[in-house]
Amino acid sequence: MKLSNTPVDSLMMFDRQIFIKRDDLLHPEFSGNKARKFAYFLAHDFPGAKKLIGYGSPQANSLYSMSALAKLKGWTLDFYVDHIAAQVKSQTEGNYVEACANGANVIDLSERHDREGRSCEEYIKEKALIDETQALFVPEGGRCEYAEFGVAQLAREIVDWAVQANLEQLKVFLPSGTGTTALFLNKYFIESGSNIRVLTCACVGGDEYLNLQFTQLSQFKTFYPEIISLPKKYHFGKLYRECYEMWQRIDKQGIRFELLYDPVGWIALEAYLKSASEQTSIIYIHQGGLLGNASMLPRYKRKFG
Template sequence: MKLTNTPVTEHQFDDIAFFLKRDDQMHPQFSGNKARKFMALLDHDDPKITTLIGYGSPQANSLYSMAALASLKGWQLEFYVDHIPTWLKSNPIGNYRAALELGADIIAVSESGLHPHEYIHTIRKPNEDSLFVPEGGRCGLAEAGVKQLAQELIDWITQQTNSQSNLNFVVALPSGTGTTALYLNKYLAPLGIEVLTCACVGGSDYLRHQFAELNEPNLPTILELEYKHHFGKLYSQDFIIWQQILNETNIEFDLLYDPMMWQCLQSWKINNPDKQILYVHQGGLLGNESMLPRYQRKYSPQ
């Protein structure tokens, strides 16, 4: 199976013209940021492998992407989590629901007193018939898929500029672990294409620490908000931005990551009016299945 070279479309949001790399359209089940990071595993051809092992949150985008990958490859996914909330077990929704439907085995380990990562390596102990993937795909295996994404972006930009200057294109995307932004920067920065990102999960220092673990010398540009933005917390401005983008572009974005990035870009654009944004859609829309009702309960008019 090969993933399609996703299209680039043109849009406008809050008077900001931008282009959008539609990685949400790669494959019905396997798309977006995680598909890029796990792409190398599609070509993994070791007949001994029967099991894919990962860990994270029961609503993580990586859970669904790994479940889809395992389904496509004929593997069993074992995904370890700290705990599964009772309400989620009773009413499966979002990435958790979709992963279960694809046959994922989601295993809570809180009673062991161990972190899922520690549990996997001390109790589960992956062997030669299993593949272990770090949380969110933050590892070297992600580079191949992100390199392909970088080449697609380079090819598109070259077409737009007729091999002349890069028309001040910048590539923008939000970051969790920052793996995609870091590897994109590795291949785009030498061509004079700046990569912009923001730290959605734990702040800029956390993101730099994640970058450091992958041993790349050059880093993307990290944009910041004027206020502390806590991962997973409901902010009225996030909801407003998300709704506004949906209304103005007719494209759905992820509620957890993209609103923060777009707020950063609104401020950044004021000081960079001549720069042209090429935004990479991260997929992750199944997460909205659980996030949107939370926002609607808190902020929508009764």
């Protein structure tokens, strides 16, 4: 099971060479940032654990990866969601379908009479965890201290590659949801004395929301990555023509990306490079998550052709 040491390729975008850390080539059940975030759980034993509990979107990459983790470890998985749309239930492929095939118990809180206005996280902490003595709770998107274990390995790989490539100036870019990977990468670079720094953009909730996520992971602002503000507000999961067109531009370069985070990431990176004065080398972290394209790509094709 390949969970580290991915190659670095490159492509030409925005009239310059962009390096790509190919984390999409990790094991398909844990590809991209989920492989890094869940590496701790794969590398360690949890003798008292029998269940994994998480929450998020029914189409999230984390749902599928957590289902694969639970199956591998012999655990059950309870995954809480706000709502499961009819179109999601009718799909024949994608994260939700594959997670259910792995035995995931996806719990729709809109059908729970005792929800009483609670968010997924609140419901889990106030209701679900009360009687669970053998469960491991993983916050949305793997936003927890366990993620630092695998992200540090990713950071070491980047440092080693930069030395081999003789790059004295390097910036790492990746789009963010909870910002977990971006923060722990930047933290490692700073603590190890490297001059590599992390750039990111907010794909969920905007810059203020992303900064809030950083505060829940570390109280030290020196570790926070630089957030690139987007040219416009993008609502998470909504379809935008420019996102589809950006995805198609990258796809023509021969490396396929997912359609939820990466198009927004590339739009942000283009805006940054247009305004940046220095010619620092950029390495883009491929987020994996290509299984989600099974549901996203048909939506884009229906809307934009």
